[in-house]
Amino acid sequence: MQNSFPNCLSEIIKTSRDIWSKGWAEANAGNISVRLDPEIFQTEVAFEQRSDWIALGMDFPVLAGECFLVSGRGKYLRNIELSPEKNIGVIELDNSGRKYRVLWGYESGGGPTSELLAHLKAHAIRKKVSKGVERAVIHVHSPNLITLTYALDLDTPRISKLLWEMHAECIVMFPEGVEFVLWMLPGSSELADATAKGLQRRRIAVWQFHGVVATGRNLDAAFGLIDVAEKAAENYLKTMAGGGVKNKLTTQQLQAIVKHFNLKPDTSILNMEI
Ligand SMILES: [Zn+2]
Known part of the structure; x- marks a missing residue:
């Protein structure tokens, strides 16, 4: 399946490796997010509630119910390849677009990137402008x-x-x-x-x-x-x-x-x- 979760992981691993090799992400610099196609949840990867609902501090009604693969706060992009489940995660926004919870990943603790608000704002506006076509923010x-x-x-x-x-x-x-x-x-x-x-x-x-x-x-x-x-x-x-x-x-x-x-x-x- 084109939009399987393993394929999404492969793409983010390749991108983070390329970013690192280009010299664009020193230490914990850089962050990546992808708005996930609901089709990927038909795969066998175990998605389950791994955190309480966390307030975003901003409303994202256009993203209500959407799930994102997001690099982790303080994590090194070059380490995603070594251990994706520790360095990236999947979050889901609630039906109001005001809170999120973790469904997969961030196994070494922490959560999504400190630039999460900028990513979600970018996703919200580009989802509208592109009529749902655009899904990636780097x-x-x-x-x-x-x-x-x-x-x-x-x-x-x-x-x-x-x-x-x-x-x-x-x-x-x-x-x-x-x-x-x-x-x-x-x-x-x-x-x-x-x-x-x-x-x-x-x-x-x-x-x-x-x-x-x-x-x-x-x-x-x-x-x-x-x-x-x-x-x-x-x-x-x-x-x-x-x-x-x-x-x-x-x-x-x-x-x-x-x-x-x-x-x-x-x-x-x-x-x-x-
Ligand atoms: Zn930065």
């Missing part, structure tokens, strides 16, 4: 995107255009641009709210001095957005270190890509000169 500390936020004065139009100009794949992968979120306390409801606001229009958000969040129909799709944005940031930083940007994709060249692939970009960003 947050990592990808170094080139972070470095960019120290090196430059950025906002959403500036970072979007810069990444488009420095790697032709970017406008194809995220024609709607990249949301830029000024620094806020990690794990806070303010950060979750600001991110969710940006994700109404976009699938990738860069957190100043911190990292990046991306969403997608599956983990590969979310990972791919980060991978392409990170490559563009690397191209920019290496070019600057190598003597400065003397050439970049022009607005006309970006417009040609848009036409060729029939993309729907944010034209206010595309037509802006930075």
Whole structure:
């Protein structure tokens, strides 16, 4: 069965291994969540109530009754492969979307990631916008995107255009641009709210001095957005270190890509000169 629980585990294991090998998740950095297809509960894995109902402190009516596979609080993504049941878990939201309980995993204690609110806010908005298609959220500390936020004065139009100009794949992968979120306390409801606001229009958000969040129909799709944005940031930083940007994709060249692939970009960003 395509959507079996073992398949979901394999995907999160592969993604966490790739994130670690890319250098995007030092120590306990980074977190992953997947909204589970109810079909997976027909497998033989034992799902049972393993915690009391825990208040979320926010309401998620659009996610009422949904289950998520979520990396664990304080856990190392690189250890998921060694022991999934200790480092990730399955949570279920109640029928009001105000509480959750653990159904599987977190066997060494703890619970879901400290960024759970940001993940659930992202799931809630993207479930609505994508009409249920998008199921994956990834947050990592990808170094080139972070470095960019120290090196430059950025906002959403500036970072979007810069990444488009420095790697032709970017406008194809995220024609709607990249949301830029000024620094806020990690794990806070303010950060979750600001991110969710940006994700109404976009699938990738860069957190100043911190990292990046991306969403997608599956983990590969979310990972791919980060991978392409990170490559563009690397191209920019290496070019600057190598003597400065003397050439970049022009607005006309970006417009040609848009036409060729029939993309729907944010034209206010595309037509802006930075
Ligand atoms: Zn982080």
